[in-house]
Amino acid sequence: MDALQRSRNAFKLLFVYLHSPDHPDSPVFCERTLCSQALAAFVNENFVAWGGSIRASEGFKMSNSLKASRFPFCAVVMPATNQRIALLQQVEGPKSPEEMLTILQRVLEESAPVLVAARLDAEERRNNMRLREEQDAAYRAALEADQARERQRREEQERLEREAAEAERKRKEEEEARERAAREAAEKEAARARMRQEKALSLGDEPEKGPNVTQVLVRFPTGERKERRFHSTALIQAVYDYVDSLGCLEVEDYNLVSNFPRVTYGTEKRSLTLKEAGLHPQASLF
16 A cells, blocks of 8 residues: 555556566576566666565465456556556566566656646646645634634543543443353353263263273374273263363364274264274274
8 A cells, every 4th residue: 555655646657576486487586587676677767666575465465456366466557546556457477587678668658648637737736735735724814713613622622522432332331241151151051061960970980991992092182091881782972072072182073083993983973883883992092
């Protein structure tokens, strides 16, 4: 926005370069074309220049706005109304300094009448504004001093009242937001605790080791490991209930996966028993 404002004030076009750090043509284009003394001097003399990396926020937004598809990418734009820009020329792919100079000279020649007209229009507006300001100044000088002081006093009083009301409103909103956040956090934590307790109760007592008992090891993303025995006839859903009851995960939507062989025990497999799923007599799940 600063570059656009500068180009508008200087009645110059805006030269835009979008840098793609990963593109193989970018280093050569920067070194041989953008760093060409002739091209740099021409751009500095006739344009306001702005560049951005597509990895950065502004560069990424400009890339989307200009629909850049090939890199290196250059464009010439003109400030338009409502903080928008008008695309006059885009240059995609590697170009030599001579090719770039030819393109930029042509765009500059085509846009010259528009820039001249804009400069003349701005000068006329400034002259009209200066005339109005002189007339207004003469009118204001004729007003009574006590009227000016009264108006200033009234405006200052109104401003103070507005600021006090706004400060009070913000204070109340912040206080309500803190209370609401604390209440919601407490309710969420209480719900999690109830869920963990209900899941733990639904599991029942852990069975003793035996031929019909499956040993299940669960590895969490943090590296933590938990083990429990289940009857081989228990459903895979019981393992999910066990994981939920531990409260080790910050997410609610997850899948249990075995590595060798790699099997995802998603929703469609939760009704299988551990034995039917091939997890008996022991299993290691992630």
